[in-house]
Amino acid sequence: MHKVMGRGAQTREKLLDIAEAAVLEKGFGATSIDEVIFEAGLTKSGFFYHFKDKNDLALALLDRYVERDTRIFDDIFARADELAEDPLYAFLIALKLTAETFADLPNGHPGCIVATVTFHERQFNQDVRRKTVEATLLWRDRFHARLRRIAELYPPKVEIELETLADMFNCVVDGAIIMSKGMADPTILTRQVMAYRAFVRTVFLGS
Numbered sequence: 001m002h003k004v005m006g007r008g009a010q011t012r013e014k015l016l017d018i019a020e021a022a023v024l025e026k027g028f029g030a031t032s033i034d035e036v037i038f039e040a041g042l043t044k045s046g047f048f049y050h051f052k053d054k055n056d057l058a059l060a061l062l063d064r065y066v067e068r069d070t071r072i073f074d075d076i077f078a079r080a081d082e083l084a085e086d087p088l089y090a091f092l093i094a095l096k097l098t099a100e101t102f103a104d105l106p107n108g109h110p111g112c113i114v115a116t117v118t119f120h121e122r123q124f125n126q127d128v129r130r131k132t133v134e135a136t137l138l139w140r141d142r143f144h145a146r147l148r149r150i151a152e153l154y155p156p157k158v159e160i161e162l163e164t165l166a167d168m169f170n171c172v173v174d175g176a177i178i179m180s181k182g183m184a185d186p187t188i189l190t191r192q193v194m195a196y197r198a199f200v201r202t203v204f205l206g207s
Contacts, residue, residue: 012050012060015040020061024111028058028120055125058117062131065113066138073142076101087149088204095197103190111181115174140166154204165203172196 018039022031033054037047051057073094080094102109114135121129143166151162176192 008050011040011042011046015042015047015050015057016060016064019057020065020113021110023061023113023116027116028054028123033057054123055128058124058128059131061113062117062128062135066135070138072101073098077146086153087146088154091146091150092197092201095193095200099190099193099197102193103187105186109177109180109186109189111177112174115177136170139170142166143169150204156203157206158203160203165200168199169196 015036019031019036022036022039033044033047036057037044040047051060076097077090077094080090080097083093084090114132117124117128118132121132140163144163147162147166156162172192172195173189176189179192180186180188
């Protein structure tokens, strides 16, 4: 059953949608509260009812982005675990499903809010900067835990720290998003995820 949002919650989501689209298109520095207010058709008091300042808006965008991504990847990994009991093959399936999910985005991946905030971290307070670190560590922990389970059954064939291999997924995805936008080629992201998948396979199974 879908939860029905009240009017206040709907307005808050609308503000976040507008702000996220603007931030991903041109960054936080070029996105003003006034333009978000104008686009939403609100008064300033209406905006500040939901967010006390730009830091508060950034925190809300980060929370929503991380929650949304966590839900998507929870579903992907749960499906992969149903398809394969072996931790390595479940991981490889999850990466394939991730690539397919990115490929299904009609206009390519819109961008990463965490990366965007990190690039402009001097504009924000310590709470916002701490949140970007927490989000990065959340991804590291998710992948590192799975890679450790894989390594127990498949000792790595190449010398690499599993934490580094876990971080590599974030590096590949964020880098590929930037390159996809710069090259106007959404397929770059999918191909890079599949390249990471091939590397993971080589690490644990060899050539």
